[in-house]
Amino acid sequence: xxxxxxxxxxxxxxxxxxxxxxxxxxxxxxxxxxxxxxxxxxxxxxxxxxxxxxxxxxxxxxxxxxxxxxxxxxxxxxxxxxxxxxxxxxxxxxxxxxxxxxxxxxxxxxxxxx
Amino acid sequence: xxxxxxxxxxxxxxxxxxxxxxxxxxxxxxxxxxxxxxxxxxxxxxxxxxxxxxxxxxxxxxxxxxxxxxxxxxxxxxxxxxxxxxxxxxxxxxxxxxxxxxxxxxxxxxxxxx
Numbered sequence: 001x002x003x004x005x006x007x008x009x010x011x012x013x014x015x016x017x018x019x020x021x022x023x024x025x026x027x028x029x030x031x032x033x034x035x036x037x038x039x040x041x042x043x044x045x046x047x048x049x050x051x052x053x054x055x056x057x058x059x060x061x062x063x064x065x066x067x068x069x070x071x072x073x074x075x076x077x078x079x080x081x082x083x084x085x086x087x088x089x090x091x092x093x094x095x096x097x098x099x100x101x102x103x104x105x106x107x108x109x110x111x112x113x114x
Numbered sequence: 115x116x117x118x119x120x121x122x123x124x125x126x127x128x129x130x131x132x133x134x135x136x137x138x139x140x141x142x143x144x145x146x147x148x149x150x151x152x153x154x155x156x157x158x159x160x161x162x163x164x165x166x167x168x169x170x171x172x173x174x175x176x177x178x179x180x181x182x183x184x185x186x187x188x189x190x191x192x193x194x195x196x197x198x199x200x201x202x203x204x205x206x207x208x209x210x211x212x213x214x215x216x217x218x219x220x221x222x223x224x225x226x227x228x
Binding site: 006040043058094104108 | 116150214
């Protein structure tokens with residue numbers, strides 16, 4: 001069973017605030033991802049990392065940034081939150097390259113920017 | 115442009131009957147397909163996958179069929195149970211899921227009535 005944790009689960013914050021969404025996994029997975037999902041819509045990849053000090057932007061342009069200083073930790077930061085950032089953010093991880101192991105998702109952070 | 119489409123937003127089925135969820139894709143480069151299930155307030159959970167070299171994969175009550183010429187896949191659940199009620203997402207990738215860069219459909223809400 002996958003162990004991937006996201007905090008907070010819900011966040012309501014005012015425009016202009018800086019926020020960091022936390023994501024941690026205890027499985028030692030090299031690959032980690034951030035997906036964004038609006039209600040009733042598909043998930044879109046916004047960031048991914050293949051290992052420590054490796055980060056790439058995904059298919060959907062995002063004003064957020066990520067860092068990967070430790071294998072188990074992949075936080076996402078918004079320097080100045082805006083109402084357009086209101087969405088659900090899902091973190092995921094997967095096993096080593098070359099293995100068709102599926103993504104394991106956390107329970108997500110539902111962000112509301114007022 | 116949406117490369118993975120689930121044209122039925124919802125499906126309602128009686129307990130014990132078959133549930134058939136459909137998914138179409140446009141990118142012929144996709145060679146690996148997955149189905150995820152998502153309950154409210156939880157992250158997606160991997161259900162079943164299929165490689166493009168196969169046309170069928172079965173796991174217990176769940177069977178996925180792939181028709182490459184039609185660029186179509188379907189998920190069959192037999193028999194359906196009330197606990198299967200959830201949102202089902204179809205996803206696709208190329209180069210295997212080792213890169214985790216999945217393209218998702220919008221999801222289909224399945225309701226199984228007792």
